[in-house]
Amino acid sequence: MTAAPLLQVENLQMHLHLRRGVVKAVDGVSFEVHEGETLGIVGESGSGKTMTCLSILRLLPIHSDGRLDGSVKLDGEDLLQLSEEDMASRVRGPKVAMISQDPMTSLNPVYTVGDQVSGPFLYHKLVRTVREAMAAAAQGLRRVRIPSPERRLKNYPHQFSGGMRQRVVTAMAIACSPRLLIADEPTTALDVTIQVQIMNLLRSIQQDSKVGIILVTHDLSIVAGLCHRIAVMYAGRIIETGKVRDIYRNPQHPYTQALLQAIPHLGQKRSRLAAIPGQPPNLIDPPKGCRFAQRCPKRMSVCDDYPPATDLGDRHVVNCWLAAKQ
Amino acid sequence: MTVILAPTPVTVADAPQLPFLVRFRLKGTPWIPILILLLIIVAAMGGESIAPHDPNGLDLGAAFRPPFWQAGGSYDYLLGTDNLGRDVLSRIIAGARVSAIVVLYAIGFSGAIGTMLGIMAGYFGGIVDMIIVRITEIMMAIPTLALALIFTATMDPGLSTVIIVIVLTYWTWYARIIRSEILSLRERDYVAFAKVAGCGPVTIFLRHLVPNIFNTLVVLMTLQVGQVIIFEASLSFLGVGIQPPDTSWGLMLADARQYITYAWWGITMPGIAIILTCLSSNLIGDWLRDLLDPKRRQL
Amino acid sequence: MMGLELRDLSKHFTVRSDRGKATVRAVERVNLGIPEGQTVALVGESGCGKTTIAKLVLKLETPTSGAVTFDGKSLEEMSRKEIKDYRRQVQAVFQDPYASLNPRLTVRRIITEPILAHYKRDRATLNARVAELLEIVGLPPRAADLYPHEFSGGQRQRIAIARALALNPRIIILDEPISALDVSIRAQVLNLLMDIQEKFGLTYLLIAHDLALVEHLSTRVAVIYLGSVVETGESEQIFAAPKHPYTQALLNAVPRPDPDYVPKAAEGFDDTGSALEPPSGCKFHLRCPHAMAVCKTDNPPLIKLADGREAACHLLSGPPPAQV
Numbered sequence: 018m019t020a021a022p023l024l025q026v027e028n029l030q031m032h033l034h035l036r037r038g039v040v041k042a043v044d045g046v047s048f049e050v051h052e053g054e055t056l057g058i059v060g061e062s063g064s065g066k067t068m069t070c071l072s073i074l075r076l077l078p079i080h081s082d083g084r085l086d087g088s089v090k091l092d093g094e095d096l097l098q099l100s101e102e103d104m105a106s107r108v109r110g111p112k113v114a115m116i117s118q119d120p121m122t123s124l125n126p127v128y129t130v131g132d133q134v135s136g137p138f139l140y141h142k143l144v145r146t147v148r149e150a151m152a153a154a155a156q157g158l159r160r161v162r163i164p165s166p167e168r169r170l171k172n173y174p175h176q177f178s179g180g181m182r183q184r185v186v187t188a189m190a191i192a193c194s195p196r197l198l199i200a201d202e203p204t205t206a207l208d209v210t211i212q213v214q215i216m217n218l219l220r221s222i223q224q225d226s227k228v229g230i231i232l233v234t235h236d237l238s239i240v241a242g243l244c245h246r247i248a249v250m251y252a253g254r255i256i257e258t259g260k261v262r263d264i265y266r267n268p269q270h271p272y273t274q275a276l277l278q279a280i281p282h283l284g285q286k287r288s289r290l291a292a293i294p295g296q297p298p299n300l301i302d303p304p305k306g307c308r309f310a311q312r313c314p315k316r317m318s319v320c321d322d323y324p325p326a327t328d329l330g331d332r333h334v335v336n337c338w339l340a341a342k343q
Numbered sequence: 344m345t346v347i348l349a350p351t352p353v354t355v356a357d358a359p360q361l362p363f364l365v366r367f368r369l370k371g372t373p374w375i376p377i378l379i380l381l382l383i384i385v386a387a388m389g390g391e392s393i394a395p396h397d398p399n400g401l402d403l404g405a406a407f408r409p410p411f412w413q414a415g416g417s418y419d420y421l422l423g424t425d426n427l428g429r430d431v432l433s434r435i436i437a438g439a440r441v442s443a444i445v446v447l448y449a450i451g452f453s454g455a456i457g458t459m460l461g462i463m464a465g466y467f468g469g470i471v472d473m474i475i476v477r478i479t480e481i482m483m484a485i486p487t488l489a490l491a492l493i494f495t496a497t498m499d500p501g502l503s504t505v506i507i508v509i510v511l512t513y514w515t516w517y518a519r520i521i522r523s524e525i526l527s528l529r530e531r532d533y534v535a536f537a538k539v540a541g542c543g544p545v546t547i548f549l550r551h552l553v554p555n556i557f558n559t560l561v562v563l564m565t566l567q568v569g570q571v572i573i574f575e576a577s578l579s580f581l582g583v584g585i586q587p588p589d590t591s592w593g594l595m596l597a598d599a600r601q602y603i604t605y606a607w608w609g610i611t612m613p614g615i616a617i618i619l620t621c622l623s624s625n626l627i628g629d630w631l632r633d634l635l636d637p638k639r640r641q642l
Numbered sequence: 643m644m645g646l647e648l649r650d651l652s653k654h655f656t657v658r659s660d661r662g663k664a665t666v667r668a669v670e671r672v673n674l675g676i677p678e679g680q681t682v683a684l685v686g687e688s689g690c691g692k693t694t695i696a697k698l699v700l701k702l703e704t705p706t707s708g709a710v711t712f713d714g715k716s717l718e719e720m721s722r723k724e725i726k727d728y729r730r731q732v733q734a735v736f737q738d739p740y741a742s743l744n745p746r747l748t749v750r751r752i753i754t755e756p757i758l759a760h761y762k763r764d765r766a767t768l769n770a771r772v773a774e775l776l777e778i779v780g781l782p783p784r785a786a787d788l789y790p791h792e793f794s795g796g797q798r799q800r801i802a803i804a805r806a807l808a809l810n811p812r813i814i815i816l817d818e819p820i821s822a823l824d825v826s827i828r829a830q831v832l833n834l835l836m837d838i839q840e841k842f843g844l845t846y847l848l849i850a851h852d853l854a855l856v857e858h859l860s861t862r863v864a865v866i867y868l869g870s871v872v873e874t875g876e877s878e879q880i881f882a883a884p885k886h887p888y889t890q891a892l893l894n895a896v897p898r899p900d901p902d903y904v905p906k907a908a909e910g911f912d913d914t915g916s917a918l919e920p921p922s923g924c925k926f927h928l929r930c931p932h933a934m935a936v937c938k939t940d941n942p943p944l945i946k947l948a949d950g951r952e953a954a955c956h957l958l959s960g961p962p963p964a965q966v
Contacts, residue, residue, distance in 0.1 A: 291829065533742050
């Protein structure tokens with residue numbers, strides 16, 4: 018891994034100022050994504066995984082006073098320093114695109130699919146005429162393997178099934194051949210049989226275009242088959258990151274270990290699960306030390322200080338005192 | 344089994360339980376709007392007896408006196424006088440009564456009728472729903488002013504006609520909104536669960552549906568205060584509402600309109616009274632809604 | 643037979659579409675026993691009718707034909723008093739703990755609601771019962787006076803479970819009980835469900851789309867496809883060796899937390915199959931990799947296989963009888 022990473026996020030912070038206090042939704046997150054690589058960001062709801070992605074695109078929730086800090090370098094250019102116009106015209110779409118969770122709400126029901134898929138081509142001036150845009154849109158639908166695309170362009174979103182809609186959304190996302198694709202729970206709303214198809218689609222798009230993918234999910238099973246590397250987030254921070262095999266075969270952080278044991282998976286007989294007690298901490302006033310300490314079975318007194326990042330080799334990094342001590 | 348109730352995220356489960364009334368506290372209470380509304384209520388109840396002058400006392404010699412702070416104004420007529428020399432302040436006080444009566448009756452009746460029909464339509468569905476929805480659609484298709492003109496042509500124009508017209512117009516509002524509210528509430532899981540638990544329709548209705556439309560009702564009603572005052576004003580303005588010698592804020596606006604260029608206060612003062620009343624009732628409505636919602640009560 | 647049984651149960655809905663009225667066959671001739679003490683899971687993809695079955699069992703919907711029977715008696719034929727008795731025996735926990743608790747009631751009132759619907763109890767008895775139920779589900783006694791919004795999703799689901807237990811029911815319908823919860827909370831709630839089943843000898847009817855959860859919790863499984871049962875039997879048998887092609891496709895598609903496992907996609911699968919216009923013959927034949935000529939014309943019946951399970955597939959009924 019000598020090539021410069023496609024995306025390098027360093028000490029990213031996103032703090033939301035609410036009436037109740039400052040929510041540290043993302044609190045010092047660093048990671049990188051290389052060309053043609055898929056990074057899975059795994060975490061529970063409220064762990065900051067979606068906020069991390071929105072921060073990369075500099076999209077903050079409406080009605081909130083948010084503050085972004087740190088740096089997000091895409092091909093060496095810090096996105097946090099760009100003007101809003103540059104973000105809109107040069108970055109969102111041509112460089113970074115996003116697929117969101119709900120294919121029902123990410124398409125506008127009053128426009129045809131053709132109108133919506135051709136939108137990015139026209140907006141980013143990749144084509145000159147509407148006719149060319151429609152041709153490009155049809156090509157886009159073909160890339161995501163929607164049968165008879167020319168005919169389907171005239172249909173409205175409600176005439177598509179959930180899986181097909183997610184394909185349309187994917188076609189829109191890859192319209193401008195982005196460098197980085199952020200997929201936020203792309204399969205959560207879909208049935209299992211359709212889920213696999215979308216995963217395969219993402220994989221084949223990546224093989225064709227060398228796009229870097231960030232896959233955000235709460236489901237450890239989905240990332241296993243698709244990602245090259247995984248970052249586990251807990252309470253606004255990344256607590257363990259490494260190659261997929263290292264994380265699944267040799268998890269070091271007690272949270273990662275517990276999470277892998279706490280989900281029922283196929284091939285497991287009727288038995289009690291090793292439940293993680295308690296609840297994730299409050300992000301307004303998170304514990305000073307390790308944020309998992311309160312629920313951790315291996316808690317020690319040093320855990321009152323935040324554990325340093327320990328590199329176990331091969332970019333397997335864990336923030337835990339147990340690893341630091343060895 | 345080791346289940347620990349850890350401090351929950353972003354909640355206040357650990358907050359000490361205060362007595363009901365203390366929890367309401369006075370924090371965030373909109374004192375100024377309450378004060379304004381109280382003043383208006385006092386004015387409405389006192390009416391002529393607390394007005395500094397006779398609201399209908401003509402004094403052509405004192406016509407078009409400006410408010411006291413302008414040159415030519417006097418403390419005798421705090422807010423100036425109109426074209427017939429009547430004291431603007433006294434007329435606003437007298438007009439408050441008419442406005443208050445119209446608001447109370449119109450909102451009371453249209454709210455009660457509309458809410459009841461809306462609940463029936465949403466809860467029973469089917470043919471009941473269809474009939475009620477059709478009636479509201481027909482009512483909404485009739486232009487309000489035409490309705491008002493028909494009524495004044497067949498009945499005497501005046502306070503009761505104004506109230507009838509407003510009730511006839513506004514109940515559809517409540518009916519439609521409450522109906523859709525009930526339709527969505529009816530599908531909530533907790534309603535399904537109450538059925539599973541064996542609760543009868545009356546319990547479900549009183550415990551799970553009615554309290555949850557309360558928010559909407561409060562907001563609708565307080566929003567309507569302003570609308571009713573303005574509606575009454577438009578009717579009076581057109582001459583089909585309140586008839587002299589009675590007065591109302593709307594009628595004052597209508598009377599003062601032609602003198603707006605050289606007696607701005609004649610139209611501005613009742614205008615301000617209307618604005619303050621509407622604004623106060625909306626703010627109090629927001630506050631009441633928060634007060635009645637357990638989710639917001641403790642923030 | 644004791645307990646719940648679905649007998650030839652069907653539920654059709656009429657919907658208006660562009661081309662006039664159409665009938666959705668949400669549930670089509672389902673036969674299923676729910677033996678006492680077991681956990682029977684209904685598995686299937688969204689829109690397959692499993693939630694409609696739950697609603698029929700809870701008597702929130704009435705069947706178009708067939709019946710749900712309890713201790714041998716059809717719900718439709720029960721008197722008002724018998725229905726009330728049935729309601730006491732059969733309770734439910736729903737998917738979304740945010741929607742299933744009335745935000746305007748305290749936890750105490752939520753939990754006592756089912757009790758007060760059936761009995762008259764004085765305050766002290768009720769309070770004691772609330773405290774007891776909260777302890778069973780692992781919540782502190784002070785939770786009783788809080789409102790639902792003051793709890794996290796997992797805690798809310800515990801409250802919903804406490805409410806379901808309030809009447810000491812025999813059967814609890816679990817409609818996707820953990821799918822709305824956070825990953826790290828799911829195991830807590832799952833363990834709680836298993837504990838109370840053991841403690842109170844409960845029977846569960848589990849509605850779920852997550853096959854891993856089903857394998858984990860259930861003793862018997864019924865796989866539903868477009869309103870009909872396509873395979874049913876002991877949970878272990880079905881997960882070890884699914885016989886129906888649909889069950890096979892479903893199981894193959896489930897991802898596992900294992901980087902070396904690649905779930906198999908059935909690329910021909912489209913999620914457009916709908917109960918509105920089910921195909922003729924076997925409803926699955928359009929997506930089935932083994933479809934034969936007979937599948938397009940004849941709907942295969944559920945037949946009992948040698949190992950005791952039942953499946954509806956022409957592949958399993960052996961060669962068609964030779965024409966004489």
